Structure formats: C-alpha cells, structure tokens
Amino acid sequence: MVKDRTIWWVRHGPTHAKTMVGWSDLPADLSDRDGLARLSDALPVNVPVMSSDLIRTRATAEAVRGARALLPPDPALREMHFGAWELKAHAEIEAEDPERIRAFWETPGEVRPPGGESWNDLGARVSEAVEALLETHGRLIVVAHFGVILSELQRILGWSGDQTFAQRIDPLSLTQIDYAPRPPRGPADQSPSVMAEATKRRFGLSQFRPRLWP
Numbered sequence: 001m002v003k004d005r006t007i008w009w010v011r012h013g014p015t016h017a018k019t020m021v022g023w024s025d026l027p028a029d030l031s032d033r034d035g036l037a038r039l040s041d042a043l044p045v046n047v048p049v050m051s052s053d054l055i056r057t058r059a060t061a062e063a064v065r066g067a068r069a070l071l072p073p074d075p076a077l078r079e080m081h082f083g084a085w086e087l088k089a090h091a092e093i094e095a096e097d098p099e100r101i102r103a104f105w106e107t108p109g110e111v112r113p114p115g116g117e118s119w120n121d122l123g124a125r126v127s128e129a130v131e132a133l134l135e136t137h138g139r140l141i142v143v144a145h146f147g148v149i150l151s152e153l154q155r156i157l158g159w160s161g162d163q164t165f166a167q168r169i170d171p172l173s174l175t176q177i178d179y180a181p182r183p184p185r186g187p188a189d190q191s192p193s194v195m196a197e198a199t200k201r202r203f204g205l206s207q208f209r210p211r212l213w214p
Contacts, residue, residue, distance in 0.1 A: 005134045005179035008043055008141045009149045012051075012060040014171040019089050022082040022116070022147075028056035028171075030063050035172055040064040042174055043141050050133075051143035052077035060172070061143040068141070076129035079145035083116025108161040119161070123151040134179055149175050 013028030013036075015021055030036060043064065050071035051057035058073055085093050085101075093101045097114075104111045108119040117125075126148050133140055146169050154164040156177060169175065 004138050005181060006139050007130070007134070007152075007177050007179070008047070009152070009175040009177065010039065010043075010060065010064065010141065010143045011146060011149060011169050011171050011173050011175075012056040012143055013063075015056060017087075019087045020082045020085045020093070020113075022079045022086055023054070024087055025055050028060050030059060032172070036063045039172055039174060040066050043068075044139070047139045047141050048137065049141045049143065050074060050077075052079070052145065052148070054078055054145075057143045057145065064141075064143070071137075071140075074129060074133070076125055077142065077144050077148055080119070080122045080147040081117040082113050084114040085116065105165065108165065119147075119151070122147055123155060126151050127155055152177060 013030045013032070015026045015028055017026055040063075043066075045068070048069040048071050049061050049065040051061040051073050053073040053075045057077075061070065090101070100111065100113070104113065104119075110118050110120055112118040112121070130152060133142075149169050150164055150167060153159065153167065153175070156179075
C-alpha cells in the first residue's frame with residue numbers, strides 16, 4: 001500500500017474564453033514564461049507529472065515539467081462536460097434555459113446541462129480516478145481544470161455548493177492536497193472523515209493545503 005499520498009494540483013494556463021469550456025479542446029495561453037518558471041520551481045523535483053487528455057492541460061504539463069517524468073494523460077481528469085451549453089456564453093444560456101442554468105449554479109448537485117454532466121457526476125468521476133492514481137503512484141503533480149480541482153477540495157473539506165463555487169482557482173495556480181493513508185477496509189466500509197482546515201498562501205501562486213483523514 002502506498003503511504004505517502006499527495007497531489008500537487010495545477011490549473012492549466014488561461015484560454016481567455018468567455019464561454020462554458022468543458023470538453024472542447026481549446027489551447028492554453030502559455031506566454032507567461034516567468035510565471036511558468038516560478039510554478040515549476042515551486043513543484044517537488046522527483047515527482048512525476050500527468051494531466052487530463054485535453055491540449056490545454058497537456059501543453060501546460062509540458063511547460064512546467066522540467067526534468068520530471070511525464071505520465072500518460074487520463075481522460076477521467078477532464079473538465080465538466082457542459083453538453084449543449086458547451087462554448088456558449090452565460091447570457092445566451094440564460095436566455096434559452098433560464099430555470100436550469102440558475103438551478104445549476106444555485107443548487108449544484110444533480111442538475112445537468114442537456115447532454116452533459118452534473119456536479120455530482122463530475123465529482124464521482126474525478127474521485128474514482130484520483131483514488132486509483134494515489135494507490136498506484138502515491139505522489140503526483142496533476143495538471144487539470146477548475147472544476148476538477150474544486151470537486152476534490154469539496155470532497156476533502158466537506159464544503160457546501162455555495163462554499164465551493166465561492167473559491168478561486170486561478171490559471172497556473174498550485175493547490176496541494178495531502179491525502180492520509182487509507183487503512184485496510186473492513187466489511188462495514190465507511191466514508192472518510194474530514195479535517196476541514198486549510199490555509200491559503202500566495203507567493204505569486206495560490207496554495208491550498210487541506211488534508212483528508214481516513
């Protein structure tokens with residue numbers, strides 16, 4: 001069993017899109033070379049890097065990896081699938097489907113865009129992938145997306161939907177989550193309890209440091 005379970009989450013570089021960008025494969029703006037260098041320097045040295053399979057995360061991973069090993073991308077770490085709302089501006093969706101879009105933001109959970117994922121769908125997909133990665137690798141640098149990182153913070157800290165959506169995960173920001181080792185599971189399997197404490201510090205990067213206890 002892997003004992004040291006830490007993920008350094010990096011949000012990809014900005015796309016500058018003003019629309020709902022989920023599974024659309026938009027590129028990231030990686031022109032901030034100084035910011036990328038600071039981010040790379042803030043990451044642990046002997047830890048492999050991986051990302052989702054979308055170009056904005058894959059290119060960001062290449063830009064910050066340095067001499068670190070690069071693992072194959074994982075499609076399960078994609079951003080939320082916005083379905084029929086993909087690449088539409090909020091005002092356009094509000095005009096077409098006002099009740100659903102308000103419920104999507106105000107009561108996140110089971111509300112889905114037409115043909116897309118709910119917040120709970122995203123969280124289940126990501127948490128399953130994360131647990132598999134932790135069991136295999138233990139320590140990873142993962143370049144991912146706003147919704148992916150937020151969903152893990154919500155899982156770890158037990159935040160409500162309002163608390164979760166109030167957070168900022170800036171492009172090229174760093175979010176460190178230390179996951180405590182899981183003990184052997186018995187027949188009466190229970191969900192992990194949460195120590196809901198986090199500190200946020202800024203050194204040109206934003207850092208959360210929550211911890212999940214089994």
